[in-house]
Amino acid sequence: MPMQWGSPVRPGSLSIRRCRVGAGRRQRPWPSSSYSTIRDMSVAHGTIAGMTSIDERLVHETAAEHGVPGPVAQEFMARFRPCLYLVPHKEVPPPRRENVRSAARTGGLPALPDEVDWPEGRAPLVLSVDCAALPHDVLDIELPADGHLLIFTEIEYPPESSVVLHIPAGARTTERAATYEFNGEATRIRVYEPRTLYPVPGLTLDSDWQGGPQTRAFLDGDGDEDALDSYEEAVLDAAFGGHRPGVCVQIGGFSNPWDMAPDEGDLVLFAQIAGQAIDYNVFTMNLIVGTREDIAAGEYVGLRYEQQC
Numbered sequence: 264m265p266m267q268w269g270s271p272v273r274p275g276s277l278s279i280r281r282c283r284v285g286a287g288r289r290q291r292p293w294p295s296s297s298y299s300t301i302r303d304m305s306v307a308h309g310t311i312a313g314m315t316s317i318d319e320r321l322v323h324e325t326a327a328e329h330g331v332p333g334p335v336a337q338e339f340m341a342r343f344r345p346c347l348y349l350v351p352h353k354e355v356p357p358p359r360r361e362n363v364r365s366a367a368r369t370g371g372l373p374a375l376p377d378e379v380d381w382p383e384g385r386a387p388l389v390l391s392v393d394c395a396a397l398p399h400d401v402l403d404i405e406l407p408a409d410g411h412l413l414i415f416t417e418i419e420y421p422p423e424s425s426v427v428l429h430i431p432a433g434a435r436t437t438e439r440a441a442t443y444e445f446n447g448e449a450t451r452i453r454v455y456e457p458r459t460l461y462p463v464p465g466l467t468l469d470s471d472w473q474g475g476p477q478t479r480a481f482l483d484g485d486g487d488e489d490a491l492d493s494y495e496e497a498v499l500d501a502a503f504g505g506h507r508p509g510v511c512v513q514i515g516g517f518s519n520p521w522d523m524a525p526d527e528g529d530l531v532l533f534a535q536i537a538g539q540a541i542d543y544n545v546f547t548m549n550l551i552v553g554t555r556e557d558i559a560a561g562e563y564v565g566l567r568y569e570q571q572c
Contacts (some may be wrong), residue, residue: 322498329494330431330487339498342344345401346467346507346516346532349392349460349540354355354506359463366396366462367512369541370455373413374436375428380438383524384424384456386415387453389541389549390534398504401464402515404531404558410434418538421570427533427551429565454542460512466502467516470524494553508540518550525552533558533566547572 294436326336349367352360373381373388395409400425406412416425430436441452473482473491482488500506513519513535518526526532530552538545548571557565 273389276463292454301363309342321501325497326494327503329497331494332477332481334477334480335475335486336490338477339472339495341475342348342469342472343466344469344516345403346465346501347397347401347514348463348465349390349512349514350360350463351365351458352513354508355461355463359504362459363463364396365393365459367392367460370457371461372441374413374430374438376430376434376436379428379441381414382416382428384415384422384426384444385450385452386417386422386426388413388415388453389455390414390536392514397462397514397556398464404515404533404555406431407561414534414536414551416549416551416568417540418536418547418570419507424569425568427566429563431559435493437474444468447483462514465507465516466499467519468499468512469517486509510537512536512540518552520550521548523569524551525569529554530567531555 280334291568294523319504322340323333323336326333326339352363355363368391369389371388371391373391375381390413392412392414394412397406407429411430413428413430414426415428416422441454442449443452444450472478478491482491513532515534516532517537518524519530520535531554533551533553535551537550538547550569550571551566552569553563557563
């Protein structure tokens with residue numbers, strides 16, 4: 264069930280509010296303009312920010328290899344959005360391992376400013392992101408340039424409360440204990456195993472992309488749907504630099520949900536967290552969405568959460 268998330272850190276003020284249940288994804292309108300290169304695409308619904316290592320030539324060459332016509336490849340490119348995958352070091356593509364820098368951590372205990380307590384509801388810390396360590400100019404959503412983003416939520420069952428905090432760079436912090444007193448008894452908060460994650464840029468694709476007129480005409484004629492699926496996988500793997508991870512944390516881009524996609528209308532994906540990326544025994548998909556404006560302003564109280572299983 265979708266719900267709103269907590270606000271960024273403000274001394275003496277943390278709030279969690281509920282929100283309405285979201286609807287499923289609506290069909291996105293098709294861009295009317297054409298594009299000369301992926302790198303020049305504008306930031307808008309259904310277009311890429313143009314900040315990945317893939318280019319138009321590769322897209323068209325791969326299309327030719329799979330028997331996909333050029334006009335279909337153009338429609339394909341118009342439905343990209345960039346993302347960052349956060350993965351263990353062993354899943355970083357070999358050509359990128361030498362210079363990759365850690366940028367996130369699963370689980371562990373939160374380091375919070377003195378005036379900020381563990382968020383109300385005592386949900387576990389599932390992810391910490393070092394914003395300064397993320398590759399710059401990759402995403403088409405605006406994240407803080409520095410400091411840390413902390414995500415508190417339940418991943419094993421629908422949470423009663425979930426919170427995203429931004430801890431500013433340079434803030435004096437203290438690691439919080441996992442126990443607290445409740446009704447005179449010591450109560451322990453769930454602490455997930457800390458694991459270091461590394462950022463890898465990639466591309467995501469709107470699930471509606473095959474609804475474009477050129478693509479529909481191709482499929483309604485002699486087009487091979489299996490070849491189209493293979494083409495899609497080949498391009499997205501090339502953007503990642505190798506085989507994309509199946510279980511991971513994803514920042515930005517289009518969601519890859521198990522059910523209805525929550526990033527529809529004015530809502531875009533903030534983060535997608537596979538339960539197994541945090542705990543190998545948790546089989547859930549956890550999605551966080553919000554408007555571009557709220558995300559850019561750090562108004563995380565406007566974010567919405569959805570757990571799928």
